[in-house]
Amino acid sequence: xxxxxxxxxxxxxxxxxxxxxxxxxxxxxxxxxxxxxxxxxxxxxxxxxxxxxxxxxxxxxxxxxxxxxxxxxxxxxxxxxxxxxxxxxxxxxxxxxxxxxxxxxxxxxxxxxxxxxxxxxxxxxxxxxxxxxxxxxxxxxxxxxxxxxxxxxxxxxxxxxxxxxxxx
Numbered sequence: 001x002x003x004x005x006x007x008x009x010x011x012x013x014x015x016x017x018x019x020x021x022x023x024x025x026x027x028x029x030x031x032x033x034x035x036x037x038x039x040x041x042x043x044x045x046x047x048x049x050x051x052x053x054x055x056x057x058x059x060x061x062x063x064x065x066x067x068x069x070x071x072x073x074x075x076x077x078x079x080x081x082x083x084x085x086x087x088x089x090x091x092x093x094x095x096x097x098x099x100x101x102x103x104x105x106x107x108x109x110x111x112x113x114x115x116x117x118x119x120x121x122x123x124x125x126x127x128x129x130x131x132x133x134x135x136x137x138x139x140x141x142x143x144x145x146x147x148x149x150x151x152x153x154x155x156x157x158x159x160x161x162x163x164x165x166x167x168x
Contacts, residue, residue, distance in 0.1 A: 049090055
């Protein structure tokens with residue numbers, strides 16, 4: 001990916017040992033380099049190494065909060081058609097991640113009608129790029145019946161009087 005002008009950095013989050021453990025439990029990746037600190041240090045890795053996909057998946061969640069239009073939040077017809085990431089540096093427990101994004105100049109929009117590509121970079125607290133990638137969103141159709149998600153349902157409540165009447 002070529003050097004591109006990115007937006008301001010957003011979405012700061014510090015990786016914790018608990019998050020590394022939870023991610024390992026969710027993915028089934030119990031490699032010693034993530035869970036055995038002595039082994040990790042002896043292997044020359046330097047500490048509690050986070051799973052590469054932990055930061056890569058975090059950026060998608062951060063985009064829903066800081067750049068919702070880039071991932072189709074609120075558009076019931078939009079869907080992610082492509083996601084790629086290149087891991088460039090290790091992330092350790094205690095590292096603080098942030099990200100930045102822009103339109104992806106390498107994306108051939110003509111080849112995918114109604115699609116938007118976003119290039120992103122994940123940075124650590126030293127402003128080093130730890131991963132870089134692209135997400136492609138296929139957009140909903142204008143005027144379609146499903147172009148917007150319905151309003152969330154109202155909170156369900158229970159009325160004891162109505163319930164007792166229905167039983168008699």
